[in-house]
Amino acid sequence: MIDLKLLQKDFDAMSAKLSRKKVDTSLIADLKQKNEELKKAKTEFETLQAMQNSMSREFGIYKKEGKDVSELKAKVDANKINIATALETQRERQEELETLAMSIPNMPDENVPDGADENDNIEIKKVLTPCKFTFTPKEHWELAEQNGWIDFERGVKLATSRFSVSFGMGAKLERALINFMLNFNSKRGFEEVSVPVIVNRNALKGTGQLPKFEDDLYKIDSQELFLIPTAEVPVTNLFADEILEESQLPIKMTAYTPCFRKEAGAAGRDTRGMIRQHQFHKVELVAITTPQNSDEVFDEMLACASDILTALELPHRLVTLCTGDLGFSAARTVDIEVWLPGQNTYREISSVSNTRDFQARRAKIRYRNGNKNSMVHTLNGSSLAVGRTLVAIMENFQNEDGSINIPKVLEPYLN
RNA sequence: GGAUCUUUGGCAGAGUUGGUCGAAUGCACCGGUCUUGAAAACCGGCGAGGGUUAUACCUCCCAGAGUUCGAAUCUCUGAGGGUCCA
Numbered sequence: 001m002i003d004l005k006l007l008q009k010d011f012d013a014m015s016a017k018l019s020r021k022k023v024d025t026s027l028i029a030d031l032k033q034k035n036e037e038l039k040k041a042k043t044e045f046e047t048l049q050a051m052q053n054s055m056s057r058e059f060g061i062y063k064k065e066g067k068d069v070s071e072l073k074a075k076v077d078a079n080k081i082n083i084a085t086a087l088e089t090q091r092e093r094q095e096e097l098e099t100l101a102m103s104i105p106n107m108p109d110e111n112v113p114d115g116a117d118e119n120d121n122i123e124i125k126k127v128l129t130p131c132k133f134t135f136t137p138k139e140h141w142e143l144a145e146q147n148g149w150i151d152f153e154r155g156v157k158l159a160t161s162r163f164s165v166s167f168g169m170g171a172k173l174e175r176a177l178i179n180f181m182l183n184f185n186s187k188r189g190f191e192e193v194s195v196p197v198i199v200n201r202n203a204l205k206g207t208g209q210l211p212k213f214e215d216d217l218y219k220i221d222s223q224e225l226f227l228i229p230t231a232e233v234p235v236t237n238l239f240a241d242e243i244l245e246e247s248q249l250p251i252k253m254t255a256y257t258p259c260f261r262k263e264a265g266a267a268g269r270d271t272r273g274m275i276r277q278h279q280f281h282k283v284e285l286v287a288i289t290t291p292q293n294s295d296e297v298f299d300e301m302l303a304c305a306s307d308i309l310t311a312l313e314l315p316h317r318l319v320t321l322c323t324g325d326l327g328f329s330a331a332r333t334v335d336i337e338v339w340l341p342g343q344n345t346y347r348e349i350s351s352v353s354n355t356r357d358f359q360a361r362r363a364k365i366r367y368r369n370g371n372k373n374s375m376v377h378t379l380n381g382s383s384l385a386v387g388r389t390l391v392a393i394m395e396n397f398q399n400e401d402g403s404i405n406i407p408k409v410l411e412p413y414l415n
Numbered sequence: 416g417g418a419u420c421u422u423u424g425g426c427a428g429a430g431u432u433g434g435u436c437g438a439a440u441g442c443a444c445c446g447g448u449c450u451u452g453a454a455a456a457c458c459g460g461c462g463a464g465g466g467u468u469a470u471a472c473c474u475c476c477c478a479g480a481g482u483u484c485g486a487a488u489c490u491c492u493g494a495g496g497g498u499c500c501a
Contacts, residue, residue: 042465046473053473056485060434069484076484243425243463245444366463371445373463 001101001361004035017107020114020323031100038093045086052079102205103212106358108323109332115322121335122322127306128315130339135400139342140391141273144170146402149394150274161271162263162278173393173406174281176413177386178256181283181308185254185383188304190285193255195234198225203237206363208329208355215264218278227260231284232380239288240363243373250289250297254383257282274387275347281386287379288365291357294377298332298354305336305350305383312407314392315339317346331356338388342395349388352381 007014007028015028055076062069113122144150149170155163166174186192201224204210209217209229218227228234235255244251259282270276285304287297302318309316321333330353337346357375360366366373397405406414 039466042473046466049474050472052484056483057435059484063434063484073484080484245425364464 001358002104002107003357003361004031004097004101007032008035014107018104020108020112021105021326022324023104027100027104031097031104034093034097034100038090038097041086041090041093045083045090048079048083048086052076052083055079099211102362105326105328106208106331106355108326108330109354109356112326112332113320113322114324116324117322118325120322121325122320124318124320124334126315126317127310128313128339130315130341131396133341137341137395137398138402139273140340140394143342143394143398143402143404144274147394147404149173149390152273159278162276164274164277170390172414173390173410174386176410177389178281178283179413180410181383181386182254182256184308184311185283185285185304188300190252190254190287190304193235193238193253195231195238195255195257197228197234197257197260199228199234199237200225203233203240203363206237206240207233207359208362209233212328216262218260218262228257229261230259230380230382231255231257231282232286235284235286236288236359236365236378236380237363239365239376242365244288244365244367244376246290246367246369249367249376250287250293252287252297252300253285255284255286257284274391277387280388283383283386285352285379285381285383288360289377289379290367290369291374291377294354294356294379298334298352298379301379301381301383302334302336302352305352305381308383309336309338309349309389309392311409312389312393314389314396314407316349327351327353329353329355329358331358336384338392340392340395342398347388349392350382350384352379354379 002014002018011028011032015023015025018028019025055072059069059072059076062072113120115121138146141150141152145152147169148167151165151167154165158165182192198220201210204217204226217229220226234257235253238253239251258279260279263276263278266276274280285301287294287301289297306316306318316336316338319335319337321330321335326333333351333353335348336350336352338349339345340347355378357377359378360375363378365376365378367376393407394404397407399405
């Protein structure tokens, strides 16, 4: 959530930043207005409540002294009615404000480039050079089927479209990749955690998926529970409602989970193959830091993800997302795109984001900052999307006959 | 699924004849005295959010609803935990 105090103090700066993310200034103005209305309603209620409290105290004293309370009771009863209406309006204002505030995205950092969509993203650097093939490289679905690694039809049979089944070496490689990535991250100082893949509404509000993106989530109807779209949700929310000691920070974690996404807005895109599935494996990095440290940790996370690809000998590039491509909660994001020779293009395989204090404010994750409590910064990044890594291995390590070599670093994991 | 007990500040744990309780006490933590330094001892501070220049004031004792002039304390519902039964 954006900082309402800051909004009150510096409306212009804030609306300028948010307008870069295509948030209408009138919406921000509305938010400010609602905040002021809430404050007013609160003051009104609190004044009445203070009266009530002091009269009630008086009441107790009267009783003890055996005085007549009938006059006082009349006053107090009359006030009670006013309190009830004041409380009601306060609640209405509160709800209005919250509904609006929770649906406004994070402000982009100063140095995030302006742009409309992914075409305006800016490449930072390329790592490893794509190798030249002496034949026309195939796309991964062809290779996957030829080698018997992935069965797309049977996935559909079991569930619905955008589900697949891995067999044999395909399944082994997935497992190998997960283990390799977790080990790699552990060595970089990220503690491994294993978390629920079903979470409640509150957790999803904390990280920003709700209330706005309910359509993208699989919901368990009978209870207010959802399948996670990313491990970012349970891992970040581990520390919701907590006040951490500064000495505990940064907290750096890594988790493997399956992820579930409805892909509601992706009709027709990537329908073939396993680039965009409803269920996929992902190893995630999450960090909770002080504001001073978050950029440094961001670089660590980015390096970690990039170095995994390098270790797997997969050419990739780093791309700074422009304002138009930036996610709801992110102040800043760098994507890693892996080279897919079959598709002859770079495709997203990781996304590292700093949400600054946006999620922290929603999830109430604070730390003791001297003698006061401040919001932490939260960061998340994939390291990596397992299915897409497998796709990249297939396409980059293919031979002319359709067989596929295995990256050396994975060999120990395949015995 | 049924019965019963339980849910308090970072932790432990008082508070259940409703009032001055945001809440004793201990531990932890922070500051100080002492010490070459540390420990111990002693002194002081120490829940969160809003509000204020600062006070005042308001809210929060699992969540929600209710009774009452007034609820951590009483009633109901729900959630988590324990025990017993099926």
